[in-house]
Amino acid sequence: xxxxxxxxxxxxxxxxxxxxxxxxxxxxxxxxxxxxxxxxxxxxxxxxxxxxxxxxxxxxxxxxxxxxxxxxxxxxxxxxxxxxxxxxxxxxxxxxxxxxxxxxxxxxxxxxxxxxxxxxxxxxxxxxxxxxxxxxxxxxxxxxxxxxxxxxxxxxxxxxxxxxxxxxxxxxxxxxxxxxxxxxxxxxxxxxxxxxxxxxxxxxxxxxxxxxxxxxxxxxxxxxxxxxxxxxxxxxxxxxxxxxxxxxxxxxxxxxxxxxxxxxxxxxxxxxxxxxxxxxxxxxxxxxxxxxxxxxxxxxxxxx
Amino acid sequence: xxxxxxxxxxxxxxxxxxxxxxxxxxxxxxxxxxxxxxxxxxxxxxxxxxxxxxxxxxxxxxxxxxxxxxxxxxxxxxxxxxxxxxxxxxxxxxxxxxxxxxxxxxxxxxxxxxxxxxxxxxxxxxxxxxxxxxxxxxxxxxxxxxxxxxxxxxxxxxxxxxxxxxxxxxxxxxxxxxxxxxxxxxxxxxxxxxxxxxxxxxxxxxxxxxxxxxxxxxxxxxxxxxxxxxxxxxxxxxxxxxxxxxxxxxxxxxxxxxxxxxxxxxxxxxxxxxxxxxxxxx
Numbered sequence: 001x002x003x004x005x006x007x008x009x010x011x012x013x014x015x016x017x018x019x020x021x022x023x024x025x026x027x028x029x030x031x032x033x034x035x036x037x038x039x040x041x042x043x044x045x046x047x048x049x050x051x052x053x054x055x056x057x058x059x060x061x062x063x064x065x066x067x068x069x070x071x072x073x074x075x076x077x078x079x080x081x082x083x084x085x086x087x088x089x090x091x092x093x094x095x096x097x098x099x100x101x102x103x104x105x106x107x108x109x110x111x112x113x114x115x116x117x118x119x120x121x122x123x124x125x126x127x128x129x130x131x132x133x134x135x136x137x138x139x140x141x142x143x144x145x146x147x148x149x150x151x152x153x154x155x156x157x158x159x160x161x162x163x164x165x166x167x168x169x170x171x172x173x174x175x176x177x178x179x180x181x182x183x184x185x186x187x188x189x190x191x192x193x194x195x196x197x198x199x200x201x202x203x204x205x206x207x208x209x210x211x212x213x214x215x216x217x218x219x220x221x222x223x224x225x226x227x228x229x230x231x232x233x234x235x236x237x238x239x240x241x242x243x244x245x246x247x248x249x250x251x252x253x254x255x256x257x258x259x260x261x262x263x264x265x266x267x268x269x270x271x272x273x274x275x276x277x278x279x280x281x282x283x284x285x286x287x288x289x290x291x292x293x294x295x296x297x298x299x300x301x302x303x304x
Numbered sequence: 305x306x307x308x309x310x311x312x313x314x315x316x317x318x319x320x321x322x323x324x325x326x327x328x329x330x331x332x333x334x335x336x337x338x339x340x341x342x343x344x345x346x347x348x349x350x351x352x353x354x355x356x357x358x359x360x361x362x363x364x365x366x367x368x369x370x371x372x373x374x375x376x377x378x379x380x381x382x383x384x385x386x387x388x389x390x391x392x393x394x395x396x397x398x399x400x401x402x403x404x405x406x407x408x409x410x411x412x413x414x415x416x417x418x419x420x421x422x423x424x425x426x427x428x429x430x431x432x433x434x435x436x437x438x439x440x441x442x443x444x445x446x447x448x449x450x451x452x453x454x455x456x457x458x459x460x461x462x463x464x465x466x467x468x469x470x471x472x473x474x475x476x477x478x479x480x481x482x483x484x485x486x487x488x489x490x491x492x493x494x495x496x497x498x499x500x501x502x503x504x505x506x507x508x509x510x511x512x513x514x515x516x517x518x519x520x521x522x523x524x525x526x527x528x529x530x531x532x533x534x535x536x537x538x539x540x541x542x543x544x545x546x547x548x549x550x551x552x553x554x555x556x557x558x559x560x561x562x563x564x565x566x567x568x569x570x571x572x573x574x575x576x577x578x579x580x581x582x583x584x585x586x
Contacts, residue, residue: 188511222510223510223511224510224511224514225510225511226508226509226510227505227506227507227508227509227510227511227512227531228470228506228507228508228510228531228532229510229531229542230531230532230541230542231471231507231531231532248510248511248513248514249511249513249514249517255544256547257513257544257547258512258513258543258544258547258548258551259542259543259544260539260541260542260543260544261544262539263539263540263541263542264542266539304539
């Protein structure tokens, strides 16, 4: 299907467009381009490189002009410390948040499910590095994926080991206040991982029972795994600290798949959500045009 | 499928009066790439005659799950009954002790459905009640194979409905598309398919468009409703129905999509129906 036809068919006419003629982004101080979004949607740092270039600080400036009040960068820990500090500074100056960055996400091996001192040492080492990164960049959240499940061990024991590791990690984070968000992923894209559902992650968070252990709810993954998005959000609300967005199928921007993102955003806004929604997805059209359409997609879904 | 009467609005005369204008506004030519039907049970006490007239005026082709003695009313308005009833949800084909009774009801329904020129008869797996899914699958296969030859002769499709066991139909066995598709493939007849209920499957497993694409050869009928709540398909729920309808069209599906949402309390139910029909008319 031609995506432009799909966009025309599925989007209401009333959305204030951040896109001017020929798909250019309106950046001349019009109300629609400078008005902040109602929620903190967070593009990744390099998302608007066709408009803003490759420098992350220029990207942040551009995003702020377009109304975004958050960014995210999964690879933040791998950046030079000086750059982490510059990013943090640029965000603070603009009252923008930095979404969760990846502290640990090794999909290739069993880790959290093992009662293993070496695993514990490794995880805590990574968390300590994550705390330093978070301090430099002014980030409140670090993301961890608890690795693969073990094919022989009873599920209850694996869950208990995950809980024990997370208790130790949460205690290590307590002084700094860094919140570790655990991410369940779908087993079609990532077969073999331990953590897949919201209720399972909620179970772990309740067992850990610490403010530094929460959930990042990736709606793309959860729509594939189990659907029933809003009921699960409501049931696990007390433990959800962050969201990832992405439509399904395709993992592109809202409006390209089956998730009614406008209603979802309205729902969490009404619940008082103040956190970040990391736009962890692709875009359906390349280049500058695609970046403009991306902003338009979020403006449309934000017009609740 | 049939549920509580919560959300149904009484007072047919008043509703029809208020919806007359809607009927006029919506007496339009539909694109028709989706052949639409509606489940009568969601419109409770609405007299069938006036309801059928309204449905016809807004481009609906069928009113489902209506009893045979009422089919002449549908025909009078140029409508069919695209899905006819048979046995109950809980007591289904997964248990051999139910086979005689259920197959008797399915056979009787096939007979009448065929005579009327209608396409489909519904059936159900029944509840687990402690039974293993593999055993239930085997028993359903035995039952369906016993009756499907008759369905073939009569040019009627038997559709087993997928329902969610998480919320609405606790313990129902046919609650996963993969299980249902395995049954369809083992039966191996063009006259046995699944009724993919989009509401139920979004509650149970999500991943709607991908599932429809993967199992398109196993699906013979669709139902709709919003999630959560089982109400209108509009912006107050979590699915983007036009995208799902486009996906259905792209599979080459030429059966029916039945609106099975419960109009919200206080809404104009017929206007809600017209809005849903428009939304799904991609």
